Amino acid sequence: MKPARVLGTGLxxxxxxxxxxxxxxxxxxxxxxxPAAVLPPRLARRTSLLARMAAEAAGQACPAALLHSVPTVYxxxxxxxxxxxxxxxxxxxxxxxxxxxxxxxxxxxxxxxxSIAADNRSFSTAVAAGPDTxxxxxxxxxxxxxxxxxxxxxxxCDEAPGAPFDRAGLSPFAASFLLGDSAADxxxxxxxxxxxxxxxxARAELPPHLSTNPAAPALRLAEAALAGKAATVPLxxxxxxxxxxxxxxxxxxx
Amino acid sequence: MVESMxxxxxxxxxxxxxxxxxxxxxxxxxxxxxxxxxxxxxxxPFEATCGAVADDALEPLPASLAAYDTRLNRMTLRxxxxxxxxxxxxxxxxGADRVAVVLGxxxxxxxxxxxxxxxxxxxxxxPADFDWDRRHALHxxxxxxxxxxxxxGPVLVVSTxxxxxxxxxxxxxxxISAGFCDAVLSGGVDTLCxxxxxxxxxxxxxxxxxxxxxxxxxxxxxxxxxxxxxxxxREGDGPAHVxxxxxxxxxxxxxxxxxxxxxxxxxxxxxxxxxxxHASQVDHVNAHGTGTKLNDAAEAAAIRSLLGxxxxxxxxxxxxxxxxxxxGATEAVFSVAAIEHGWIPASLGADPPDASLxxxxxxxxxxxxxxxxxxxxxxxxxxxxxxxxxxxxxxAEAA
Numbered sequence: 001m002k003p004a005r006v007l008g009t010g011l012x013x014x015x016x017x018x019x020x021x022x023x024x025x026x027x028x029x030x031x032x033x034x035p036a037a038v039l040p041p042r043l044a045r046r047t048s049l050l051a052r053m054a055a056e057a058a059g060q061a062c063p064a065a066l067l068h069s070v071p072t073v074y075x076x077x078x079x080x081x082x083x084x085x086x087x088x089x090x091x092x093x094x095x096x097x098x099x100x101x102x103x104x105x106x107x108x109x110x111x112x113x114x115s116i117a118a119d120n121r122s123f124s125t126a127v128a129a130g131p132d133t134x135x136x137x138x139x140x141x142x143x144x145x146x147x148x149x150x151x152x153x154x155x156x157c158d159e160a161p162g163a164p165f166d167r168a169g170l171s172p173f174a175a176s177f178l179l180g181d182s183a184a185d186x187x188x189x190x191x192x193x194x195x196x197x198x199x200x201x202a203r204a205e206l207p208p209h210l211s212t213n214p215a216a217p218a219l220r221l222a223e224a225a226l227a228g229k230a231a232t233v234p235l236x237x238x239x240x241x242x243x244x245x246x247x248x249x250x251x252x253x254x
Numbered sequence: 255m256v257e258s259m260x261x262x263x264x265x266x267x268x269x270x271x272x273x274x275x276x277x278x279x280x281x282x283x284x285x286x287x288x289x290x291x292x293x294x295x296x297x298x299p300f301e302a303t304c305g306a307v308a309d310d311a312l313e314p315l316p317a318s319l320a321a322y323d324t325r326l327n328r329m330t331l332r333x334x335x336x337x338x339x340x341x342x343x344x345x346x347x348x349g350a351d352r353v354a355v356v357l358g359x360x361x362x363x364x365x366x367x368x369x370x371x372x373x374x375x376x377x378x379x380x381p382a383d384f385d386w387d388r389r390h391a392l393h394x395x396x397x398x399x400x401x402x403x404x405x406x407g408p409v410l411v412v413s414t415x416x417x418x419x420x421x422x423x424x425x426x427x428x429x430i431s432a433g434f435c436d437a438v439l440s441g442g443v444d445t446l447c448x449x450x451x452x453x454x455x456x457x458x459x460x461x462x463x464x465x466x467x468x469x470x471x472x473x474x475x476x477x478x479x480x481x482x483x484x485x486x487x488r489e490g491d492g493p494a495h496v497x498x499x500x501x502x503x504x505x506x507x508x509x510x511x512x513x514x515x516x517x518x519x520x521x522x523x524x525x526x527x528x529x530x531x532h533a534s535q536v537d538h539v540n541a542h543g544t545g546t547k548l549n550d551a552a553e554a555a556a557i558r559s560l561l562g563x564x565x566x567x568x569x570x571x572x573x574x575x576x577x578x579x580x581x582g583a584t585e586a587v588f589s590v591a592a593i594e595h596g597w598i599p600a601s602l603g604a605d606p607p608d609a610s611l612x613x614x615x616x617x618x619x620x621x622x623x624x625x626x627x628x629x630x631x632x633x634x635x636x637x638x639x640x641x642x643x644x645x646x647x648x649x650a651e652a653a
Contacts, residue, residue: 001432001433001434077391077392077393078386078391078392079392079413084364084367085371087449087453088367088368088371088449089371091368091371091372091448091449091452092371092372092375095298095299095448095452096452096456097449097452097453097456098456099453099456099457099509102449102453102456102457103453103457103508103509103634104508105449105453106360106413106414106415106633106634106635107360107392107413107414107415108413108414108415108633108634108635108637109508109634109635111414111503111635111637112503112508112634112635112636112637113508113635115503115504115505115635115636116505116506116507116508116636118505119505120503120505121502121503121504121505121516121517121520122502122503123501123502123503124414124501124503124635124637125412125414125421125425125501125637126412126413126414127410127411127412127413128391128392128393128410128411128413129393129396129409129410129411130387130391130392130393130396130397132409133393136408136409136410139408139410139429139434140410140425140428142432143425143428143429143431143432143434144428146428146431146432147428147431147432161386164371164374164380165386165390167386197351197408
């Protein structure tokens with residue numbers, strides 16, 4: 001794979017408004033709802049936490065002007081699970097489903113919302129690969145760079161589904177990466193020089209409250225990209241074998 | 255933007271839906287103009303028509319894979335069994351780790367999740383065998399397929415609602431071109447469930463009677479279930495090539511298409527551009543054609559403005575219903591079969607057609623030597639895909 005330049009990264013999780021705060025360990029109890037400035041307030045009010053997390057992370061990694069045209073890959077193992085559980089409740093109550101909740105339950109709901117808000121008519125996809133979602137979304141992004149060049153935005157997010165499907169370690173989390181293939185796109189944080197399949201060593205070490213969130217391995221990639229050094233970054237949630245990213249310093253560009 | 259790589263080949267395919275228990279039955283019903291639409295088998299408090307797969311066509315998964323046993327995976331098993339031989343040949347030719355699995359679904363195991371939640375509502379407990387990851391989640395299908403078929407290449411689920419089953423073919427082409435794999439088992443599968451039937455009803459998008467895409471008095475769509483698999487390989491002999499794909503967004507509305515079909519038109523244009531084709535080379539369009547007033551008008555505007563009014567445009571949803579995440583893959587099979595067999599199906603239910611659409615919509619099966627077919631899928635979130643399939647001779651000219 002041709003190395004991809006990591007041009008920006010974003011992160012949001014309750015308590016941490018961005019990647020810099022996460023890395024510095026600056027927890028702020030007031031960070032409970034993502035501002036999602038890329039969504040107009042009216043749209044933001046009607047969208048799920050997952051979509052607002054995705055919008056917040058997207059806006060952190062990608063300049064507003066580029067958000068209008070950048071191809072985007074949304075990766076989430078479970079998608080709009082809070083909305084789904086709300087709809088399951090409606091099915092049990094009287095069987096009438098809220099139309100807004102229904103169309104907001106599709107896996108590409110966040111992508112659809114953000115494309116409307118940013119008037120972005122280019123490529124958008126929404127993908128999943130269970131515990132390997134982060135690596136699989138990055139793989140699709142690098143395939144897009146190979147296919148069309150330019151920049152690609154990758155947004156990863158997962159949330160707690162709510163009872164009775166909740167599990168420990170699944171706090172909400174979103175992260176994003178803006179990838180590009182040319183020095184003309186501006187300075188890079190690091191190079192994503194490879195994606196490869198590993199065995200049990202592909203399992204990412206995660207804090208307990210994110211240990212079962214399939215998007216959370218992106219945390220380690222964001223940290224490594226901001227450190228800007230050569231690094232091997234496991235991206236899989238479990239030890240069943242999954243993707244590993246190789247990062248190189250930005251100056252290592254060919 | 256014309257792509258230089260030789261386009262990958264569809265070397266095998268299988269389809270299962272309301273038209274039949276296997277591909278042969280499905281294509282025979284399509285050829286003979288027999289609809290699979292029937293009164294909805296799910297208990298819903300309104301009149302609804304659906305395209306359901308016959309229950310007795312499906313069998314439980316083998317004991318070793320019982321954790322993945324859902325209606326979705328039972329349908330997938332049936333499809334896998336049908337292409338077992340070509341898939342085995344591809345695995346031996348390229349190596350198990352060079353065959354990727356890229357599948358589309360929107361419902362995944364939602365049918366079983368609905369049942370599990372109903373049980374929880376009554377008893378306060380989920381059924382003992384309910385498993386969020388192996389039954390409910392999107393990756394249930396790819397994990398099942400990977401295990402059943404013994405494949406170890408890269409895996410992805412594409413879930414962009416009703417465009418999922420078309421976008422998997424774009425990803426397949428992209429991954430082979432990037433060198434990530436040499437073959438892709440692609441496709442899409444979705445099941446009927448309460449959520450989709452009631453959800454589309456809530457959007458006033460359902461017709462109580464069999465749907466009639468492109469008809470003057472069309473009144474909505476019907477939900478269907480089933481799926482299709484297409485084995486796409488870097489090289490090989492097969493009836494058609496994946497020449498190009500275009501993927502766009504409307505950036506207009508979550509459920510309503512852009513009224514002039516700008517996103518759909520851009521997807522078709524991009525597909526042709528990537529394939530190095532001119533609009534005049536398109537012999538046939540398998541349209542998304544859901545049968546709602548808005549979809550058919552917007553898609554017709556897109557087709558008319560790009561391809562003119564002469565190309566035969568067919569919606570097969572009057573046969574199968576709208577297979578949602580499986581629609582694109584199912585209609586890809588119909589597109590490849592049109593190239594392979596030299597006929598295009600009737601656009602069932604279109605009579606009398608909506609003259610204001612300005613399309614040529616065949617109401618009976620037509621013999622047609624198709625060399626280039628476009629297959630459109632348009633989704634919630636304004637997500638569009640158009641895949642260009644071509645006969646092997648088209649590839650030879652381009653090379």
